[in-house]
Amino acid sequence: MHCYAPHSHGVSLGAGGHVEFPEGLRYSREHEWARLSGERVRVGITSYAQDTLGDIVFVMLPRLGDEVTAGQPLGEVESTKSVSDVFAPVSGAIVARNETVEGSPELINSDPYGDGWLVEIQINDPSALDDLLDARGYADHVAAQP
Numbered sequence: 001m002h003c004y005a006p007h008s009h010g011v012s013l014g015a016g017g018h019v020e021f022p023e024g025l026r027y028s029r030e031h032e033w034a035r036l037s038g039e040r041v042r043v044g045i046t047s048y049a050q051d052t053l054g055d056i057v058f059v060m061l062p063r064l065g066d067e068v069t070a071g072q073p074l075g076e077v078e079s080t081k082s083v084s085d086v087f088a089p090v091s092g093a094i095v096a097r098n099e100t101v102e103g104s105p106e107l108i109n110s111d112p113y114g115d116g117w118l119v120e121i122q123i124n125d126p127s128a129l130d131d132l133l134d135a136r137g138y139a140d141h142v143a144a145q146p
Helices: 048-054 099-103 106-110 126-131 137-144
Strands: 010-012 021-024 034-037 040-045 056-062 073-081 083-087 092-097 119-123
Touching: 021 048, 021 137, 034 126, 040 048, 040 092, 056 106, 099 106, 119 126
Parallel strands: none
Antiparallel strands: 010 021, 034 040, 040 119, 056 073, 073 083, 092 119
């Protein structure tokens, strides 16, 4: 299922507007995005994160049923430049894994808000999304990065 519509409204950053942050998502300061659907939150890394990392060559995801805690690592992505933790934006149980990205990690680079998603979390407390940034807040956070 492809949830991100290329023509949706969002906030762009940078020359050429290459890095985009779609409206309707919430963002962590650690560069993950979260999309609420019912009691599940789909999670991935932002276009800024994948752009900064470069070509992603490996992804390690948690197992189904694993409990994750907001702000704690839930997996990692490895690029040609470095290995980076992926942090849980919310607490809950892993109820879906995008196994396609394990075999084709480049999907994170080509479609970070669509086919490049990582996991879905059964959220414990939907109000936890209020602690995350909206698109404008995240764009401001990214702009302030050194």
